[in-house]
Amino acid sequence: xxxxxxxxxxxxxxxxxxxxxxxPPSFSAHLSKNLVGEVRIETAxxxxxxxxxxxxxxxxxxxxxxxRKRLGRFPxxxxxxxxxxxxxxxxxxIQGFCRWEGTLWARERYERDEGVSVVDxxxxxxxxxxxxxxxxxIAQGINVKTDIEVEIEEVPTxxxxxxxxxxxxxxxxxxxxxxxxxxxHAAALREQANDLSSATxxxxxxxxxxxxxxxxxxxELNIDATREALRSMAGQIAxxxxxxxxxxxxxxxxxxxxxxxxx
Numbered sequence: 001x002x003x004x005x006x007x008x009x010x011x012x013x014x015x016x017x018x019x020x021x022x023x024p025p026s027f028s029a030h031l032s033k034n035l036v037g038e039v040r041i042e043t044a045x046x047x048x049x050x051x052x053x054x055x056x057x058x059x060x061x062x063x064x065x066x067x068r069k070r071l072g073r074f075p076x077x078x079x080x081x082x083x084x085x086x087x088x089x090x091x092x093x094i095q096g097f098c099r100w101e102g103t104l105w106a107r108e109r110y111e112r113d114e115g116v117s118v119v120d121x122x123x124x125x126x127x128x129x130x131x132x133x134x135x136x137x138i139a140q141g142i143n144v145k146t147d148i149e150v151e152i153e154e155v156p157t158x159x160x161x162x163x164x165x166x167x168x169x170x171x172x173x174x175x176x177x178x179x180x181x182x183x184x185h186a187a188a189l190r191e192q193a194n195d196l197s198s199a200t201x202x203x204x205x206x207x208x209x210x211x212x213x214x215x216x217x218x219x220e221l222n223i224d225a226t227r228e229a230l231r232s233m234a235g236q237i238a239x240x241x242x243x244x245x246x247x248x249x250x251x252x253x254x255x256x257x258x259x260x261x262x263x
Contacts, residue, residue: 007089007097014083030076031100038074039102046070057118059107062098063091 003010012027024030039060047055060067062084071077084094099105107118212226 007087007093010087011080011083011097014086015079034076035080036101038071038077039100042071042074043102053110053116053118054121057107057110058102059104059118059120060102061095061104063094 008027012030015027015030016023019025024033042060043055043058044050046058050056060071062068062071062081068081072081089097095104111117
């Protein structure tokens, strides 16, 4: 694109529409007074020192967005980039205009004159970017250990509860205890019977008889197995009873002998 006025004049007029006595008279004066100083400050901040060729020839590209962002932190460069945008300068026009210390033009001239290539080490240690946005994410579990202390407090029994328990001692015993005792006693009598007639004369407990009748009607009772179990239990009870009687008899005989012995 051919322009009637030089780009330096267009940029200066965009930066200083109405120059004041304190403003630089031309763009060259503005470059020497303001822009070069900001370039040196940015280079020192970025590289740390000017001991390397890369730091002395940073190759700042005023048409490259990352370089413009770095330099745009300074007020004069920020105004310069705004003027470029208002004027609509192309990349080629910017590259042809920006020919001063620290720019891409200065590096290319040094490489051409010295026959060397300045290696840009910015981001060398940064690995190649891998897009992991579409890779399946594996949820990592979190192991949480919690210590729980449980304290058990013994509640003392009130006097009313103790009194109520003493008034109803039968509640703590089995409901069928008395029935079982009667059944075992009747079975023992049958086991001790001398003949069949005396065994059959012993009456059956009415509650037990009613239970056997209802169970037999429901088909839940094996008569033979029940009789065998009762007969076995009765024999054991009779044997235990006889053992206790013999022990009591031997004890009474010993007492009588001691009483009859002379003093």
